[in-house]
Amino acid sequence: MQINHDFGVSPEIYLERGKNNDFPHFSSCPVCKIKKKLYRHGFYYRYGIQEENCLTRLVFCRYICQNPACKMTFSVIPSFIVPRFQFLLDSILSLLKRKLDGERFSDGIRQRANFYFKRFISDAHQNWLLQFFRQEGTSETVPEDKTKKARKLLKMIQDFGESTFLRKSTDSFSNYFMAPSLYQIKKIHST
Numbered sequence: 721m722q723i724n725h726d727f728g729v730s731p732e733i734y735l736e737r738g739k740n741n742d743f744p745h746f747s748s749c750p751v752c753k754i755k756k757k758l759y760r761h762g763f764y765y766r767y768g769i770q771e772e773n774c775l776t777r778l779v780f781c782r783y784i785c786q787n788p789a790c791k792m793t794f795s796v797i798p799s800f801i802v803p804r805f806q807f808l809l810d811s812i813l814s815l816l817k818r819k820l821d822g823e824r825f826s827d828g829i830r831q832r833a834n835f836y837f838k839r840f841i842s843d844a845h846q847n848w849l850l851q852f853f854r855q856e857g858t859s860e861t862v863p864e865d866k867t868k869k870a871r872k873l874l875k876m877i878q879d880f881g882e883s884t885f886l887r888k889s890t891d892s893f894s895n896y897f898m899a900p901s902l903y904q905i906k907k908i909h910s911t
């Protein structure tokens with residue numbers, strides 16, 4: 721299970737600190753609710769991809785519940801990482817913006833930019849984003865035109881604060897930013 725956590729530092733600082741980041745303490749288990757602190761359970765690494773195919777090795781801390789009947793393990797994921805994607809959020813947002821601005825990408829990056837874009841502009845994903853912003857009390861209207869709508873939503877994410885958006889939207893819904901399920905729902909409906 722993943723726990724999203726705001727380390728209060730930039731992705732660069734998080735990377736630089738590695739295992740020396742200020743990892744959080746948990747006084748109870750989010751699953752079985754037992755009031756015993758979660759044990760630190762080592763580290764693991766994953767590669768994240770930053771813009772222009774730059775590979776970054778990210779360290780994540782694991783925790784385990786002390787309750788023998790539960791023993792659930794948790795990974796603490798910094799809030800700037802898109803859950804399950806492990807790409808850096810600002811890279812995705814910047815790719816989407818460049819795509820909307822009509823930039824022509826080099827071969828290495830085009831496929832990924834198209835992949836994100838397709839997912840971002842799907843009706844299911846856009847509706848999910850709108851639902852999130854409405855729950856957050858935003859009454860702004862969005863244009864009907866798909867491209868203009870995408871541009872507006874992107875701006876709303878940026879105005880909201882990227883990390884805050886990621887943390888809040890992941891906590892509030894079973895779906896999350898750029899979730900494949902949101903894209904698949906659209907695919908099923910459109911065939």
Ligand SMILES: [Zn+2]
Binds near residue numbers: 749
């Ligand atoms: Zn537990």
